[in-house]
Amino acid sequence: xxxxxxxxxxxxxxxxxxxxxxxxxxxxxxxxxxxxxxxxxxxxxxxxxxxxxxxxxxxxxxxxxxxxxxxxxxxxxxxxxxxxxxxxxxxxxxxxxxxxxxxxxxxxxxxxxxxxxxxxxxxxxxxxxxxxxxxxxxxxxxxxxxxxxxxxxxxxxxxxxxxxxxxxxxxxxxxxxxxxxxxxxxxxxxxxxxxxxxxxxxxxxxxxxxxxxxxxxxxxxxxxxxxxxxxxxxxxxxxxxxxxxxxxxxxxxxxxxxxxxxxxxxxxxxxxxxxxxxxxxxxxxxxxxxxxxxxxxxxxxxxxxxxxxxxxxxxxxxxxxxxxxxxxxxxxxxxxxxxxxxxxxxxxxxxxxxxxxxxxxxxxx
Amino acid sequence: xxxxxxxxxxxxxxxxxxxxxxxxxxxxxxxxxxxxxxxxxxxxxxxxxxxxxxxxxxxxxxxxxxxxxxxxxxxxxxxxxxxxxxxxxxxxxxxxxxxxxxxxxxxxxxxxxxxxxxxxxxxxx
Numbered sequence: 198x199x200x201x202x203x204x205x206x207x208x209x210x211x212x213x214x215x216x217x218x219x220x221x222x223x224x225x226x227x228x229x230x231x232x233x234x235x236x237x238x239x240x241x242x243x244x245x246x247x248x249x250x251x252x253x254x255x256x257x258x259x260x261x262x263x264x265x266x267x268x269x270x271x272x273x274x275x276x277x278x279x280x281x282x283x284x285x286x287x288x289x290x291x292x293x294x295x296x297x298x299x300x301x302x303x304x305x306x307x308x309x310x311x312x313x314x315x316x317x318x319x320x321x322x323x324x325x326x327x328x329x330x331x332x333x334x335x336x337x338x339x340x341x342x343x344x345x346x347x348x349x350x351x352x353x354x355x356x357x358x359x360x361x362x363x364x365x366x367x368x369x370x371x372x373x374x375x376x377x378x379x380x381x382x383x384x385x386x387x388x389x390x391x392x393x394x395x396x397x398x399x400x401x402x403x404x405x406x407x408x409x410x411x412x413x414x415x416x417x418x419x420x421x422x423x424x425x426x427x428x429x430x431x432x433x434x435x436x437x438x439x440x441x442x443x444x445x446x447x448x449x450x451x452x453x454x455x456x457x458x459x460x461x462x463x464x465x466x467x468x469x470x471x472x473x474x475x476x477x478x479x480x481x482x483x484x485x486x487x488x489x490x491x492x493x494x495x496x497x498x499x500x501x502x503x504x505x506x507x508x509x510x511x512x513x514x515x516x517x518x519x520x521x522x523x524x525x526x527x528x529x530x531x532x533x534x535x536x537x538x539x540x541x542x543x544x545x546x547x548x549x550x551x552x553x554x555x556x557x558x559x560x561x562x
Numbered sequence: 563x564x565x566x567x568x569x570x571x572x573x574x575x576x577x578x579x580x581x582x583x584x585x586x587x588x589x590x591x592x593x594x595x596x597x598x599x600x601x602x603x604x605x606x607x608x609x610x611x612x613x614x615x616x617x618x619x620x621x622x623x624x625x626x627x628x629x630x631x632x633x634x635x636x637x638x639x640x641x642x643x644x645x646x647x648x649x650x651x652x653x654x655x656x657x658x659x660x661x662x663x664x665x666x667x668x669x670x671x672x673x674x675x676x677x678x679x680x681x682x683x684x685x686x687x
Contacts, residue, residue, distance in 0.1 A: 244578070252583040254672050282575050288670030 597621020
């Protein structure tokens with residue numbers, strides 16, 4: 198046989214394999230859709246009882262018993278809905294749903310799945326453990342932060358934020374460094390979700406030898422609005438050896454929003470510091486709405502350092518009328534490079550206002 | 563007179579839960595599953611209070627709140643934002659759009675009803 202004939206046969210075989218794959222995928226999909234519809238149909242009459250359980254101000258024993266006595270087949274259909282509702286409520290409503298799930302053995306099943314060899318099963322179990330707030334959840338989720346699978350680690354980090362225990366702050370902070378690390382952003386969200394309970398451990402972490410942990414701790418203290426940490430954040434902004442930590446401290450100080458925050462931000466914005474740190478301090482002054490800083494920012498727009506001058510013009514645009522007046526002055530009579538920054542900031546301001554007007558018009562028409 | 567509450571949320575669990583809860587508390591409840599239908603229902607029933615989800619399809623809760631505030635018939639309607647977005651800026655945007663209160667998901671149904679009662683008590687004075 199010639200090479201062309203072999204190629205033709207190979208093509209035919211490939212086409213048949215592709216066709217079979219497509220048919221198999223369509224069949225699996227259709228099967229799943231049918232299974233889902235059947236489960237929805239089975240769950241529909243049970244849903245009002247579930248809603249009644251969730252809506253009750255105290256544990257509705259009657260509804261709990263009705264759901265607890267459901268045959269396994271019907272329970273399997275309704276269980277995903279129960280977990281879905283659990284994630285949307287808190288207080289007595291969440292306690293009632295967790296009681297129901299625990300009475301149906303969901304916690305034991307989830308704990309078993311959390312030790313599975315399959316990463317997808319471990320991740321799903323981590324998510325459910327966090328929802329259930331089971332007494333064994335926290336330790337297991339903290340161990341999952343060191344799981345070989347990245348997605349399991351992510352689920353564990355998010356889950357610990359949802360559970361919201363102060364004791365999880367240290368393992369969460371540790372999870373952003375090392376070989377099996379989790380994203381700074383994601384862990385930051387979880388720490389912020391723990392809220393004021395996390396403050397003491399976060400302040401302690403400002404002394405960590407690892408810059409990533411100091412950066413994260415500072416940023417989270419800002420997000421939480423920990424006014425008690427303002428002095429430590431100012432110290433970090435002035436003195437930390439890592440620029441990333443100083444940038445984070447500047448942002449945090451502006452979010453903490455106390456009067457103590459203005460002076461360090463002004464000092465760093467105006468004085469000698471690396472460009473990213475000065476830019477962060479300038480943005481922080483705008484975030485604070487510091488109208489007293491307008492004259493200083495106006496002077497910074499006239500500096501030859503492009504990034505710093507650009508940030509200062511952007512900050513002035515956020516400082517209402519005094520900032521806009523300063524930009525207008527600069528656009529009329531500033532040095533050439535300052536005129537460019539001022540015109541750009543004023544144009545962006547007008548564009549934002551016009552977009553706001555357009556959006557409102559779209560809604561009203 | 564029985565107060566009417568509009569619930570606008572694309573999540574059927576939240577809609578059904580709040581409809582059940584508020585009906586049992588004696589309120590007349592009307593529901594909508596997206597922004598445009600929330601506006602239509604609000605104009606048809608002129609409810610005393612609207613519970614708006616921030617992230618709804620087509621028109622967000624913010625857009626609906628602004629439109630309600632800009633319409634003479636619905637301008638004085640009380641608005642409570644219900645949302646999973648807990649950032650400071652999101653909350654500020656909610657109040658900026660005209661919300662009277664802001665509740666973050668996951669929420670306590672009991673607390674939500676208390677807030678609704680407090681808003682309605684304030685506005686009926």
